Amino acid sequence: MADSHTGRLCVQIIHSHFGPITSAISSALLTRGRLPLSQLVRITGYKPRTVISSILVLIQHNLLWHARTEEDGEVLEVNVDECLMRLRFGTFVWQAERLFGKAAAEIVQVILDHGKLRPPDILFHLGIYEPKTITVYTQAIHKLVSTSYLKASTILSHVSPRDKRIQYESEEKSKIVGFPTAKELREAKEVAEARLRREEAEAEQVGLKRKAKEPPGHRAAKRKLVEEEEDVVEDTVYFRVNFDxxxxxxxxxxxxxxxxxxxxxxxxxxxxxxxxxxxxxxxxxxxxxxxxxxxxxxxxxxxxxxxxxxxxxxxxxxxxxxxxxxxxxxxxxxxxxxxxxxxxxxxxxxxxxxxxxEFEIVGRRLRRRVLEAVTRERHGVRGLRILRLLLDTGKLDEKQVSKVVMMAPKDVRPVLAALAADSLISTQEVPKSADRNPTRTYYLWYVDLHKAYSVILGNLYKTLYNVGMRRRAEMEANEVKAVLEKRERSDVSQDESLLSRLERDILQGWEEKRKRLTVLEMRVEETVFILKDLGVLGINDD
Missing domain, CATH: 1.10.10.10 (Winged helix-like DNA-binding domain superfamily/Winged helix DNA-binding domain)
Structure with missing residues (x-):
């Protein structure tokens, strides 16, 4: 289950993309965990047909996992990472156009709009019927698939990797005779991870097939061309965008x-x-x-x-x-x-x-720079000096911190308390006696990177949620909403001079606010990428 800030952001994203019914279903799953269909119908209060239709939409867009358990049968679970990735869809389309051209960008756009599609369906939704244009888009699809920017959507992609990992680990543990040792448990976990990665790699290779070679009677030039392009995209395979x-x-x-x-x-x-x-x-x-x-x-x-x-x-x-x-x-x-x-x-x-x-070293340094920037913003230069000391030396007590940073103990104590309140630093208790009496216990300060990054990431998700709410509030203001509805009329969309001067000023003000909110959202999303995608919340950090 996701935390409160992440859950609210996911519900907001699904509401803006799919409407209130699907967001209500997602909210129930995010707050209560995985649920079967019967409980989901009872909790949301919608008709079973409505709930099933919404679930099909979410599964089509890879936002729901489904698994089968012995207690509840088939249960549903929200794919949080896939939901948060929807904030980068505009960046993905821009990258596709920069790398492969406008045709590839349109293909990526239509797949993102529909979740997953077969190549004939892609051409149908794009409205491509001319033979020359079909050739251009077919080559773009082949280029995206062969370079792994599009990957096949299989049955395994709709099952939670955590469930498969638990299943494979239990199968490996059942092979152990007698009481398992720590080494055997670790080996079983490694074997399960390798099996899961191998299955995912094999599933992603689906989608290209060998083209039948021409008979030997053809010319050498044509035979050479066939050998160069012997891999073709299968028309029966559903493809989705490879976010990685x-x-x-x-x-x-x-x-x-x-x-x-x-x-x-x-x-x-x-x-x-x-x-x-x-x-x-x-x-x-x-x-x-x-x-x-x-x-x-x-x-x-x-x-x-x-x-x-x-x-x-x-x-x-x-x-x-x-x-x-x-x-x-x-x-x-x-x-x-x-x-x-x-x-x-x-x-x-x-x-x-x-x-x-060195990707790992650079990523670790970028995450540390984010941590230091947050500390400087909230606690000033003194807090940053203490944080850097603890990052470089490890665990220290209050007297040692005061001595090294050359600050009076009365000045160090409130800064340490403020840093600990924001979870930027933590304490380690070292008791002198077995009764763990506080008066006979050492309290050492140190930086728990996993905890610090988790808290900062939660605050960033909260900021993204607030940006989305601000955008919706600005858009639903009475005067802005009326102008936007008028602009959607066919006559006004063709000739915006039909708008009055006041309406054009309101529209210009709304566009400026939306642009600023979008820039803010992109900056926060970049920080989220550094903390979350460039390292699993700092687990690999020293």
Missing amino acids: KFNVHIRNSLIVKAAAERFNEGASLVIQSALKVTESSQTSVAEVRSDPISMANIVLQLSSNDDLASGLVLSSKKVSNSTCIKEYLGMLSSADNPTPAGRAGTFVSFGSSKVQV
């Missing part, structure tokens, strides 16, 4: 921007070229590092107009791009600082003429 592949581009853009902020534009160009070389092999944001690449491949990605030497201080004014790239890679890999602090600030690992972009 699009999230890779968001992660790469954040890394490039972080390199520009840390060093300069030349360093960002080098790391952007390194990411572009391995972009086809990057499938998920959970990857630790990129594939190794050579410096020659980075040189090929740069154009002759890129001035890398302007960001470096070199003895000679005329230097090649290879020399500049080597210098930048030395900076990005912290070659001049081989300490733990230097390794924690690296962007790439550069050794034996091979370069790898």
Whole structure:
């Protein structure tokens, strides 16, 4: 089950996309957990036919999982991650157009609008009937499927991975003879995880089939063309958008921007070229590092107009791009600082003429920067100084904190209490005796990253919910609502000069407010991506 802030945001997203009935059903599932159909009908008060129709809509859009249990039979559960991903749909369409063109963007848009579709259905909804246009869109579909931006929707994608993981673990544990040891339990869990990943990988490979080769009597040129395009998209398979592949581009853009902020534009160009070389092999944001690449491949990605030497201080004014790239890679890999602090600030690992972009290290640093920014905003420079001390040294008592940060104990105590109230830091009790008497107990302060990131993420979801409510309130104001309804008329939509000057001013004010709220929503969503997608809530952090 999702927490209160996440649940309210999911209900708001579903309400804005599908209406009040589906949002009421989703709210019941989010607040009470997984439920069978009979209880869902009783709780919501809708007719069974209405509830079933709403469930079918949500399943079509991959927002509901369904599983079968021994107690309740078939139960339903909200896919929270899929629901929150709908906030990035506009970004996904923009990325598809930037990568593959307008036809691919239209295909991604229509699939996002319908949840999952077969290739003939995609062409039907787009209204494509001319043979030449059909060829363009068919090639775009093939390109999206072959590069994993679209993946097949199978039966396994409608079952909760948690249920499958529990089932596979129980099957592996049943094979253990006698009382299981900790090592055997860990091995059973690893086997279950590997089995789940293997099934998901096999399911995503569905969708392409081998094209029948032409008979040997044809010309060599035509035979060569057939061999190059022997994989075709199956018309009977339903395809959905692969969000992980699009999230890779968001992660790469954040890394490039972080390199520009840390060093300069030349360093960002080098790391952007390194990411572009391995972009086809990057499938998920959970990857630790990129594939190794050579410096020659980075040189090929740069154009002759890129001035890398302007960001470096070199003895000679005329230097090649290879020399500049080597210098930048030395900076990005912290070659001049081989300490733990230097390794924690690296962007790439550069050794034996091979370069790898360190996704995990950069993600950890981006999450820490968010934590420090929140601490500075709420508790000032003093709170930030204490937080950085605890992050770097670990557990300390109040006297040690006061001594190291060079602040009086009377000033440190309220700051520690305020940081603990916001869950940015936590306490560890170390009793001197077995009775755990508070007077004979040490209290050590430290930073629980998982807890801190969870609280910040909950506040970000609350902010996104408030932004959505503000947008709805602005849109449903009497004067704005009347102008928007008038603009939807066929005559006004063709000629907006039919609107009065006052109505145009109201419309312009509403568009300005909506633009500002959208920009705010995008900034908050970027922070959510850093905390949630670039690391499972800081579990992998030190």
